[in-house]
Amino acid sequence: MTEIGWIGAGRMGAAMAGRLLDAGRAVRVWNRTRAKAEALVPRGATVAGEVTDLGGCDVVFVMVSTSDDLREVLARLYSGENLPGTVVDCSTVSAEASARARAESAARGVGFVAAPVSGNPHVVAAGGASLVASGDRESFDRVRPLLETIGQTAVYAGPGEVSRLVKVCHNLYLGMMVESLVEVVTLAEKGGVDRAAFLEFLNGTVLASEWVRRRTPDLVERDWRPTFTTELLRKDFDLGLGAARTHEVPMPVASLVHQLIQAAIGQGHRDDDFLALYEVQAANAGLRDQR
Known part of the structure; x- marks a missing residue:
């Protein structure tokens, strides 16, 4: 994996992306408030000016607050000329919103893994987070090393939206x-x-x-x-x-x-x-x- 895209650099998103950066991964970050993405630059991140700038990444992580936020950022991501290989959504959203995001991703040939996380920003930063994932097993296996870099455990719960x-x-x-x-x-x-x-x-x-x-x-x-x-x-x-x-x-x-x-x-x-x-x-x- 050459570069990871990251959408959402709030308290949780910044802590999670920071784990990848500290492990030497190349991460390109977009956030609605640009200053929050720029705060990760000293740790090695690059800042994306637009969500579509992440389309060339192998994997794009999403960490946003609500189902509406997930729908909005994916619509913007998928409006670009290039598309990522896999989207990993770590937000806590409804199963219905997750299923819609999965269907929209599949229609574009993009893998989709739902991987919500347990742990506050301090726990995440210390490496104590736990992630639970669902979707097709192949997509999970592809991103599992990244999930295990972010947290101490990454459990595959099954297909579809069961992780939600x-x-x-x-x-x-x-x-x-x-x-x-x-x-x-x-x-x-x-x-x-x-x-x-x-x-x-x-x-x-x-x-x-x-x-x-x-x-x-x-x-x-x-x-x-x-x-x-x-x-x-x-x-x-x-x-x-x-x-x-x-x-x-x-x-x-x-x-x-x-x-x-x-x-x-x-x-x-x-x-x-x-x-x-x-x-x-x-x-x-x-x-x-x-x-």
């Missing part, structure tokens, strides 16, 4: 887990237990996880600088609950958490880290002014 469901289920669980965490933290705190002491105890038990340990300082200090925003979590819950309706699966806990995410956004935490769910729980418990 895997990722949505992952993010549903993440949201439910965080809501459970902030509820018990708030209960302990209102009962007179220091927040830091409770979390120190919890992190030494069989219920501990590396993710909670890593995020404990943020929760203790109420530091909501975003790794993954409340708005993006709401988008994933919308996708997950839509999948649950399609498959006729009841999701009572996820449905309630969806409303609490909505409450956090309504209270001004749209662009905050989703750990700001604590603020909703603390306010409901009368702890808003406690540090």
Whole structure:
């Protein structure tokens, strides 16, 4: 593979592309806000002026926020004279949007791999991300070395869009887990237990996880600088609950958490880290002014 194209240099996209650059890969980056792509130049990236400039690349990665964004950038990519060999979409989008993108790619002779990623930008930068992929096995095998450069694991889940469901289920669980965490933290705190002491105890038990340990300082200090925003979590819950309706699966806990995410956004935490769910729980418990 001579050159890799990259669409989307936000927090996650920049971290993922940076893994390829640090491994010595040639990466040409396009981003709607050019300055974000230019930030990768010191690490060896080149900047594409237009999406169509990536058409000559063997593989083009896409890391955007929404299904509409995916549709828009692929339409622009495929409007050029040259087309890539394979597109790898790492965004978290609906299965329907992914299927449309796959069909549009196939009609042009372009391979399409859906490969959403688990991990925030800090985890990705440290090499701890996990990717789950779906599509035809040949296309996956072609790009697998790149996926394994970006993350610690790259799991092939099967054909079609099954990786989208895997990722949505992952993010549903993440949201439910965080809501459970902030509820018990708030209960302990209102009962007179220091927040830091409770979390120190919890992190030494069989219920501990590396993710909670890593995020404990943020929760203790109420530091909501975003790794993954409340708005993006709401988008994933919308996708997950839509999948649950399609498959006729009841999701009572996820449905309630969806409303609490909505409450956090309504209270001004749209662009905050989703750990700001604590603020909703603390306010409901009368702890808003406690540090």
